[in-house]
Amino acid sequence: MLVGAMNTTRSGRPALTRPDGTALRVLVVDDDLDLAExxxxxxxxEGWEVRAAGDGASAVAAAHExxxxxxxLDVMLPDTDGxxxxxxxxxxxxxxxxxxxTARDAVEDRIAxxxxxxxxxxxxxxxxxxxxxRLRGLLRRAGMARQLEEGPRLTVGDLVMDEEAREVTRAGExxxxxxxxxxxxxxxxxxxxxxxxxxxxxxxxxxxxxxxRAHVVELYISYxxxxxxxxxxxxxxxxxxxxxxxxxxxx
Amino acid sequence: MLVGAMNTTRSGRPALTRPDGTALRVLVVDDDLDLAExxxxxxxxEGWEVRAAGDGASAVAAAHExxxxxxxLDVMLPDTDGxxxxxxxxxxxxxxxxxxxTARDAVEDRIAxxxxxxxxxxxxxxxxxxxxxRLRGLLRRAGMARQLEEGPRLTVGDLVMDEEAREVTRAGExxxxxxxxxxxxxxxxxxxxxxxxxxxxxxxxxxxxxxxRAHVVELYISYxxxxxxxxxxxxxxxxxxxxxxxxxxxx
DNA sequence: CGAAGTTCTCAGGGACCTCTGAGCGAGCCT
DNA sequence: AGGCTCGCTCAGAGGTCCCTGAGAACTTCG
Numbered sequence: 001m002l003v004g005a006m007n008t009t010r011s012g013r014p015a016l017t018r019p020d021g022t023a024l025r026v027l028v029v030d031d032d033l034d035l036a037e038x039x040x041x042x043x044x045x046e047g048w049e050v051r052a053a054g055d056g057a058s059a060v061a062a063a064h065e066x067x068x069x070x071x072x073l074d075v076m077l078p079d080t081d082g083x084x085x086x087x088x089x090x091x092x093x094x095x096x097x098x099x100x101x102t103a104r105d106a107v108e109d110r111i112a113x114x115x116x117x118x119x120x121x122x123x124x125x126x127x128x129x130x131x132x133x134r135l136r137g138l139l140r141r142a143g144m145a146r147q148l149e150e151g152p153r154l155t156v157g158d159l160v161m162d163e164e165a166r167e168v169t170r171a172g173e174x175x176x177x178x179x180x181x182x183x184x185x186x187x188x189x190x191x192x193x194x195x196x197x198x199x200x201x202x203x204x205x206x207x208x209x210x211x212x213r214a215h216v217v218e219l220y221i222s223y224x225x226x227x228x229x230x231x232x233x234x235x236x237x238x239x240x241x242x243x244x245x246x247x248x249x250x251x
Numbered sequence: 252m253l254v255g256a257m258n259t260t261r262s263g264r265p266a267l268t269r270p271d272g273t274a275l276r277v278l279v280v281d282d283d284l285d286l287a288e289x290x291x292x293x294x295x296x297e298g299w300e301v302r303a304a305g306d307g308a309s310a311v312a313a314a315h316e317x318x319x320x321x322x323x324l325d326v327m328l329p330d331t332d333g334x335x336x337x338x339x340x341x342x343x344x345x346x347x348x349x350x351x352x353t354a355r356d357a358v359e360d361r362i363a364x365x366x367x368x369x370x371x372x373x374x375x376x377x378x379x380x381x382x383x384x385r386l387r388g389l390l391r392r393a394g395m396a397r398q399l400e401e402g403p404r405l406t407v408g409d410l411v412m413d414e415e416a417r418e419v420t421r422a423g424e425x426x427x428x429x430x431x432x433x434x435x436x437x438x439x440x441x442x443x444x445x446x447x448x449x450x451x452x453x454x455x456x457x458x459x460x461x462x463x464r465a466h467v468v469e470l471y472i473s474y475x476x477x478x479x480x481x482x483x484x485x486x487x488x489x490x491x492x493x494x495x496x497x498x499x500x501x502x
Numbered sequence: 503c504g505a506a507g508t509t510c511t512c513a514g515g516g517a518c519c520t521c522t523g524a525g526c527g528a529g530c531c532t
Numbered sequence: 533a534g535g536c537t538c539g540c541t542c543a544g545a546g547g548t549c550c551c552t553g554a555g556a557a558c559t560t561c562g
Binding site: 466469470472473476489491492 | 548549550551552
Binding site: 215218219221222225226238240241 | 538539540541
């Protein structure tokens with residue numbers, strides 16, 4: 001397979017790109033360097049151009065250089081608060097999308113209003129899948145992202161996921177999923193025909209501070225199978241010793 | 252699907268545009284920078300071109316550059332009062348629409364006199380849904396807005412809302428709603444088939460200074476259900492862990 | 503000034519979700 | 533085949549999320 005001519009993610013999936021076909025630019029702002037590192041890696045994996053900053057001042061400086069399409073912004077920063085940074089960022093680039101990171105307890109507090117513009121937020125601890133999904137949603141709605149293949153729906157064989165309505169159907173039949181089941185399936189559907197290890201799944205779908213064991217993944221795969229593969233040709237396959245694959249039914 | 256060619260809101264809804272198809276231009280004038288930021292974000296989210304100014308002098312200057320179709324104008328400004336600014340604005344652009352922001356106990360007489368010309372006002376603290384709705388109404392009545400799709404009524408399945416008459420019917424049957432219930436339903440109807448989190452709903456429907464808990468949203472959803480879903484196929488669905496969706500009944 | 507309506511707080515209870523533990527079966531190796 | 537590892541599933545504890553009734557504070561209106 002030839003890549004290089006086309007904008008692709010490191011995972012081989014087609015990337016969301018800017019209208020001119022270049023990579024989307026994202027700025028990550030968090031004073032927790034480990035977390036910033038993880039986020040940066042995950043977003044690069046999506047095929048985006050990423051820069052990181054550790055405080056409000058360097059965030060504004062970086063924004064001047066990068067002119068990012070989106071910013072992932074920790075509300076609690078050492079030097080300034082989210083509102084101030086947001087204002088400065090909007091001065092630099094008025095149409096930038098913002099995804100806020102916030103502690104769970106702070107939600108009721110000050111976030112109300114910040115996100116009112118159509119921006120979004122996730123509460124710590126979050127899963128990488130969630131951050132990526134929210135960011136994709138923001139960029140898509142902002143019209144900054146040009147779709148190469150996928151629409152707001154994810155499709156694998158007769159399995160269809162509407163991320164906005166949080167609805168999943170198989171062969172037209174509605175499948176009800178719990179939040180964790182939904183995120184697990186989303187991760188699988190975004191990586192069809194690819195074996196995903198239990199460790200990979202844990203890293204992506206579960207919160208970064210989850211200490212649990214791989215057994216949970218087996219359990220949730222089991223739940224998913226019961227709900228979507230029951231009485232049908234199975235789409236989720238076990239690769240013993242390696243992990244799981246989601247495949248459209250072969251014919 | 253290609254976006255960008257067409258004028259759409261960041262929410263994906265079709266936008267109100269100027270007769271020539273370009274984005275409507277709005278000027279926000281308020282010395283509370285946080286509030287101005289929130290308003291700016293919310294109006295951009297509607298697909299409009301927005302600029303902000305913090306005092307009367309810079310408002311007039313910005314108006315010269317932007318030539319706005321509408322102005323959101325705080326009556327209390329640090330340098331001059333709103334009425335003086337209004338006169339200057341009318342010199343710059345005689346047909347501009349004005350939405351006043353005013354404290355609840357402000358002298359309603361003078362406001363009434365000014366708004367008699369067709370302009371409108373909202374009292375602080377307000378909800379973003381209300382500001383957006385008033386502004387849409389103003390622009391529509393002034394003939395500045397070209398309708399792309401929606402008229403003054405919103406329709407989801409057999410549920411119909413006439414925004415101007417403040418009337419809601421389901422299957423032709425009139426449903427009486429309190430002001431808050433009405434705004435909540437309006438927000439839901441403007442985002443059908445889309446899961447809205449309680450935080451999002453709070454941000455849009457409740458006043459920006461409302462410190463209450465997400466619990467209120469549950470309560471009002473409960474009220475709405477009692478009034479519009481009672482004895483019928485339900486249209487409001489709970490998505491546990493995520494929020495609520497409004498969906499037309501069949502499929 | 504009383505009555506009706508509206509908004510919000512509080513608390514109980516129920517439904518659902520997540521994860522643990524254990525038993526069992528299936529595959530793999532020698 | 534036997535023994536081992538790996539994966540599947542059941543059952544259930546504990547926790548979280550959500551719904552709803554009751555009522556207090558406030559506003560509006562007659």
